[in-house]
Amino acid sequence: MAGLDGILSGVVTWIETNLLVDTVRITLPPTDDPVLNRSTGQLEYPEGETLYEGLGAVQGGIAQSEVSSIPTANQPWAQETHSRYRLMTPLxxxxxxxxxxxxxxxxxxxxxxxxxxxxxxxxxxxIAATTEVVRITALDQNQTAGSRLQT
Structure with missing residues (x-):
């Protein structure tokens, strides 16, 4: 498979140069309780441990079928939609x-x-595979309150 490995390494280089051009951060969910910010009256969650910050790309689905809504256990209705996105990071x-x-x-x-x-x-x-050129992780858009960082 030496020939295939050589071809794939060229593809990896191309993807990292042309597709993974943004910076993404991957963190673990916070484990501590939120703290009340007395000046804003809002609960603020501590940041979780950072696992990775570096090159990456987030891509959304391209078809309406990429958004689904399913009921959770013991409830006959869907609480929120699930939006299918993909995270791509270097291997x-x-x-x-x-x-x-x-x-x-x-x-x-x-x-x-x-x-x-x-x-x-x-x-x-x-996702893992035997012939990877980029790491792909399935994502769902965070729809909870406070899901956007304060900038």
């Missing part, structure tokens, strides 16, 4: 665990600055 980045939080912290294109501070939850650990 040497750590594999994000389920429920890790992904945040865009810097974008290469100023027209995409509205993505800074948005967050997503890892639906499963990062």
């Amino acid at each position: 040497d980045a750590p594999i994000p665990p389920k429920d890790a939080i992904v945040t865009v912290v810097q974008v290469h294109n100023p027209a995409r600055a509205d993505l800074i501070g948005r967050s997503w939850l890892c639906q499963d650990p990062g």
Whole structure:
């Protein structure tokens, strides 16, 4: 498979140069209780441990079928939608665990600055394969209050 490895290494280089051009942060969910900020009256959650901050890309689904709504256990209605996104990181980045939080912290294109501070939850650990060129992790957009970083 030496020939395939050579081809894949060229693809890895191309992807890291042309696709993974933004900066993403992957953190564990906070384990401490929120603290009341007396000046704003809002609960503030402490930050979780940072697992990775570096090159990456977040891509959304391209079809309406990429958004689904399913009921949770013991409830006959759907509480919120599940928006399918993908996180792409270099192969040497750590594999994000389920429920890790992904945040865009810097974008290469100023027209995409509205993505800074948005967050997503890892639906499963990062996908692994025998012929990887980029690490892909399934994401769901974080829809809870306070899911956007204060900038």
